[in-house]
Amino acid sequence: MNIWNISTPAGPVPRVSTRLNLADRLGMCRVRWGIGRMSYTVEPGLYAVGEPDQNSEVLVTANYRMTFDHVRSALSNLDAWILVLDTNGINVWCAAGKGTFGTKELLSRIEASGLTLVINHRRLIVPQLGAVGIAAHHVKELSGFRVLYGPIEARDINEYLANGLRASGSMRRKTFSVRERAALIPMELLPALKYMAVIAVTLTLLAGLMGSGSFMSDVLRFGKTTIASLLLAVAAGAVLVPLLLPYLPGRSFSMKGFWMGLATALAVFLFVLKTTGSVMIVVPWIVLIPALSSFLAMNFTGSSTYTSLSGVRREMRIAVPLQAAASILGVILWFGTMLTERGRVL
Amino acid sequence: MNRFVYLPDVVSLQLNDNRCTGCGMCAIVCPHGVMTLENGRALIADRDACMECGACARNCPADAIAVQAGVGCAQAVINAALGRTGKACCTIDRE
Incomplete structure (x- = not known):
């Protein structure tokens, strides 16, 4: 990210490019895979574009940083100020849920940035x-600033500004398109694979210890099915x-996961x-694939854009x-088949 | 047709008609079109689409809306049950 300083009555303010360079784009990909995600930040404060x-x-x-990059890249050919709140590197929606993107932080960031010296409107x-x-x-009561709620997506800012600060109905609806869902998959996949690796090992x-053959032959024989099944459940x-x-x-995520898991299990069985x-x-x-799939699907509620806490609890x-x-039951069956398959029943 | 509707009849959203001044803020901030304005008063038009984010209640100057706000996240419920609190998204505690 290229930065130049511009001078304002409140002191120098960094001006940022509205173009994302290769490093910015690679950074986005990287954090989508959870690498350095919690420290991908920009310094809070006032910035300029144009x-x-x-x-x-x-x-x-x-x-x-990914939020900030989305905002600045949506502002090409515009002259605007960006006020960055300190949300500990968390996106707007999650941080707002936690209260870090909140009234208090906004008020103190207005103060700290000297915003009232830089602009003459409120x-x-x-x-x-x-x-x-x-x-x-x-915010109005405590600082005199009028908060106007802009569009949900940064990409609509341009049109919102062009329309005289009016957001259309569709700009106000949170979607959950297949693209948005696909972008979240790596962060579902990685923790799931971590747990599955522990179970698989x-x-x-x-299997190696309990089997009747040599340790290695049993590990290979049962390990193959175990690892393949766990990967399919994930x-x-x-x-x-x-x-x-x-x-x-179904409407509940666990139900959706159960059906997906059952279909997968049947495919495995037929294969x-x-x-x-x-x-x-x-x-x-x-038994195990639908149970695991249901659990993993249930955890996707946290990444979804429309589930309520009351609903998730129910x-x-x-x-x-x-x-x-x-x-x-699945684990009992697993031990059962282990013992049967080695030629002895409990 | 919106295919993204979660469980029916479960959300804690409540609107006190007597307090509503019809400012329309709730309809602006709701990301799922739950609230609308009708005859100058707020109305819960699509209750089951509510995700209890709490934006409407927080921005209601007349205190006419009540909702048990929180994140609809199974991991957060598990973390809360295990007594974990954290700095990331996946916890239930609020300020």
Whole structure:
């Protein structure tokens, strides 16, 4: 990000480019995969794009670098101020939910930046999703600034400004398109794979120790099924559910995950039936894959844009006991097949 | 047709008609078109679309809206049940 300073009555203010360079774009990709995500920040304070003056609009945003980059890249050919709040590097909506993108921080950032010296109007454009943490009437009362809620998406800012600070109905609706859902998949996938690796290693080692053959032959024999099944459960719950979300049956995410998992488990069953014919080894996974997929899908509620806390609580009251029961049953079956397959029954 | 509607009849959103002054702020801030203005008064037009983000209640100058705001996040519910609090998004505590 190229920065020049411009001088204002409140001192030098960094001017940033509205063009994203290669490093900015690589940075976005990197944090989508969770690498250095929590420290991808910009310094809070006042910034400029173009040649803003005392009458230019002030756009408020969070100090997550990806958020900031989205905002500045949406402002090409515009002259405006950007007021960056300190949200600990969290995006506007999540930070507003936590209160860090809030009335208090906005008021203190107006003070600290010397904004009133830089502009001669008293308007702030706050992203609509920031309304979760900011009370416009309190800001007005305590600072004299009028908060105008702008569009949800930074890409609509240009049109919003061109329309005389009016947002169309569609600019005010939070969507959850397949593109938006796909962008979230890496951060569902990575933690899921981490847990699955622990389960895979544990079960495979147990198989090696419990089996009747040599340690390595049992590890290979059972490890293959175990790892393949766990990967498929992750694919179902953390990849296919986000992608196919609106098309899966049920409204609760755990239900959507269950169906996706069941379909996956049946595919595994049919595949094994066609290829090796010895289906005993996959029986536990018919139970475990839907349970794991359901759990992973349920966790996608946190990334979704439309689930309520009351709804999630209701869904979990039913789903979590069932997921736990199915997992216990699956593990019992797994030990059962292990013992049967080695030629001895408990 | 909006395919993104979560569970029915569950949200805690409440509107006190007597207090509403019809300023329309709730309709502006709601990201799911739950609130509308009708005859100069706010109206809950699409209750089940509410995600309890709390933007309407926070921005209502007349205190006419009540909602138990929070994030609809299973991980946050699990973290809360395990007594974890944290700096990231996935916790339930608010200021």
